[in-house]
Amino acid sequence: MQAWHVHENGEPSEVMRLQDVEPPTPGDGQVLLKVRAANINFPDALMARGLYQVRPPLPFTPGVEICGETEDGRRVIATPALPYGGFAEYAVADAAALLPAPGALDDAEAAALHIGYQTGWFGLHRRARLEAGETLLVHAAAGGVGSAAVQLGKAAGARVIGVVGGADKAAVARELGCDVVVDRRSEDVVSAVKDATGGRGADVIYDPVGGEAYTQSTKVVAFEGRIVVVGFASGSIPSPGLNHALVKNYSILGLHWGLYNTRNPKLVQHCHEQLTELAARGVVRPLVSERVPLDGAAAAVQRVADGVTTGRVVVVPAPENGAAA
Structure with missing residues (x-):
């Protein structure tokens, strides 16, 4: 072979x-x-x-x-x-x-x-407890991991803000269903997100990028918001200021999906059943x-x-x- x-x-x-x-x-x-x-x-x-x-x-x-x-x-x-x-x-x-x-x-x-959608499902539902009507911000929304989170966020009834890099990716994010798209190459992400949320910020932030994206997240996370750390595609691993999380009253949630395969494999099976149903209904693809x-x-x-x-x-x-x- x-x-x-x-x-x-x-x-x-x-x-x-x-x-x-x-x-x-x-x-x-x-x-x-x-x-x-x-x-x-x-x-x-x-x-x-x-x-x-x-x-x-x-x-x-x-x-x-x-x-x-x-x-x-x-x-x-x-x-x-x-x-x-x-x-x-x-x-x-x-x-x-x-x-x-x-x-x-x-x-x-x-x-x-599989991996991207399982990660999105565990991150949004198991870790962040995303609720219908909340605002979800997804970094790298047009990428493989981000696009899954966008679809799952919309399926959960959230308002989704997608952050992307470039006009072509912005078009993809809109096609995926993002309610608001922010092009980090031509817009100030922090100002754009605050404008889109009336200054309140995002309830849940899904971050597979790290680096500057994480720094932006801490500036636009809402009161009692949750930042889900999924990966570091930027190559830069941030050092969170825990005093900042305390003062602004937000949570930093880590997600290592692979651990569920050994710690709680039944949840992986349950997640797959949920994803299969969503795919059958045409809600995610x-x-x-x-x-x-x-x-x-x-x-x-x-x-x-x-x-x-x-x-x-x-x-x-x-x-x-x-x-x-």
């Missing part, structure tokens, strides 16, 4: 190599999956660089989120067990963690419904902006790493035949 391997750490476009290798052998409790579609996530780039909290042994195949097919023909969503990731024709995953792929979504969409063949994976991972993509970029090793509404 063909699989991308990372033999040394560095930029994805430089260290990922497509090679002919033997299919991986599943271990105890694992299954071999034919990869139907593999969604690209920012952690794939971080792992290539050697900067992610999970560091698989070299060489490894990136790709942490797939729609795959079991040997008995079941169409499933899975998080591959590294080092046998999803940017390959076959991957390995834990049998107990397989989730049925929603019939309303095609392979690429199904692959993208992953924004897949690009579908690239297997040999284009390295360049695609680099584009995601560089922050020039919108929605999700998905690697499709073979022509899709998954269900779709």
Whole structure:
């Protein structure tokens, strides 16, 4: 089979190599999956660089989120067990963690419904307890993680403000359903959000960016607001001023979705059921902006790493035949 391997750490476009290798052998409790579609996530780039909290042994195949097919023909969503990731024709995953792929979504969409949407659901509902009528601010609203949060926020009845970088991404955020879109390249984010909320600020802020975005969040969070820290795509990890959180009376909530897989896997299953229902109703649908063949994976991972993509970029090793509404 063909699989991308990372033999040394560095930029994805430089260290990922497509090679002919033997299919991986599943271990105890694992299954071999034919990869139907593999969604690209920012952690794939971080792992290539050697900067992610999970560091698989070299060489490894990136790709942490797939729609795959079991040997008995079941169409499933899975998080591959590294080092046998999803940017390959076959991957390995834990049998107990397989989730049925929603019939309303095609392979690429199904692959993208997992980590980003689970993170959004846990962040907004489990951690921040978002309520209908509240204002939700989403940083990087046109990206893969942000676009999921926008859709889930709208599904929950929130008013959604999307912060993006550039006119093209602003258009995408509007199409996703953002009630207000702020282009950080041409507008002052703090002033724009205060204007949009009558000076009150946002009740919940969803931040996968960190850095300056987090600083902006602390200036526009409402009384009893909640800032959900999801990641640091900017590459800058902020140091929160706890005295500021005390004086303004807001909460800083961390979210590491992966912990639920070991600490409370039943919640992951419950979340998937909720997401599947939302997908069946057409309330959420992953924004897949690009579908690239297997040999284009390295360049695609680099584009995601560089922050020039919108929605999700998905690697499709073979022509899709998954269900779709």
